[in-house]
Amino acid sequence: MLALSATFGWKLQQLEVKNAFLHSILHEEVYMSQPPGFIDSSHPHHVCKLVKSLYGLKQAPRAWNDRFTKFLLTLGFTASYADPSLFVCKKSDSLVFLLLYVNDIIITGSDFAVVQLIINQLSQDFDMKNLGDLHYFLGLQIQYPADGIFVHQSKYILDVLAKANLLDCKPCVTPCHPNHKLLKDGSLPYSDPAHYCSIVGALQYLTFSRPDITYAVHQVCQFMHASFDTHYYAVKRILRYLKGTMSHGLL
Template sequence: MEIPHGLLGYTSSQSCKLKKSLYGLKQSDKKWYEKLSNLLLTYGYSHAHADHSLFIKAHNFEFIALIVYVDDIMLTSNSLAEIERIKRILHTNFHIKDLGKLKYFLGIEVAHSDKGISLCQRKYCLDLLKDSGMLGCKPSSTPMDSSLRLHNDSFGFLDDPLSYRRLVGRLVYLISTHPDIAFATQQLSQFMSKPTKAHHAAAVRVLQYLKGCPDKGLFFPWTCFPHLLGFSDADWATCIDSRRSITGYCFFIGNSLVSWKTKKQTTVSRSSSKAKYRALASATCELQ
């Protein structure tokens, strides 16, 4: 602990008496991340470009990834020796507690079997249905009506728009293991400022769909062909308000779905071919 700047009358031989623990200080998260980051960088790890809470290290044919959420750390590698090594380093510096194989992390349930690893958010999904009062609703076979075109409406505003925003925000996180609701959630997230009853009814339809498949998720088999497979598509000017198209793509490594996205294009396409070319360009960037 260093003496704060501007505090005079103290010598280097004196120390400050803490009135709060580290967890009670505003800078605690910054100091914790700074110390952990410096330690990992010292041992050859580097920040991932997409997320600085993800640390990666590759040496010869060994690869290890370590992701940090506050004081919870999850790591994976194709080398058990490297896993044991980094755990010893972390225990020496921070006295960690090893919880064994990953089973639950940030609402995502992990199940291991002889065939592979499955990820789902069953508990998170059931909690969402319970909090929304939809636990006893009738299930729906699809998350959204294919003929429905949501748009900004000038009447029928919700009395409590915060409930709609909370619901859509929780659906966004559910996309982590439910790519089947990505398009419907993308449509609902466009009307966060002024949601109407029509938008809320569409969100309820998504909840009805989730009632029928709360344990649906992703499966990653142990045996996998190391080839990359991607699909890209786009509609044309389906947004009633802006006449912009929507890009959609997904990528597989072998039979494992690893990346997916649904997003409205930034410019108006004057033909369906231009809309598909823009979607293909976005997918190519993701592929690289």
């Protein structure tokens, strides 16, 4: 959707569905105790049968997705075969694309009036919050210079640096040493393998907007199952490189 917006100059709008799971209709029989403050004094030991979903139910996410998907189908949308969270609607000569992630929505299209019409239709059936132009979504920060769209993850980088306790680290100019090959052993095993996997996983997510670290991240990914101190030194070098290039991204 970012590519479509950048190519055709379409506006990206962001919406949020308030209390999304509470909109879901339950098809299973689920009962709950009477909540404190709402106990029927004449039937204090009775339970309540749920008509709609609640947060915490195992079927709540699926029920919400089914509810929202069915409503989109009534508006003329079809779900993408490649990505079930992406929906496409063709109206006359206009195209509208909608992306759903839990209760967060991105919507764009060739005719902004049609996009606005669909937003209004969604707002009539769901309690929606219109966040306006898309600026932040799942760790991606979006800016709109005159020549296109700029995507970066500087806030996410700061979060990863804080997680690795490297906010005050000294930056370096390359993400990996040009003449150093990582080996399967040769040093002590890293003391916190779960931490290693967590940081490397975060670095993998950063490659979406930072292709310049892809090779270095690929190298450290090879040791997720058995990491050594030398491997974590390589991870820290990537983080030091990111510290000095936080403003980099994709234009």
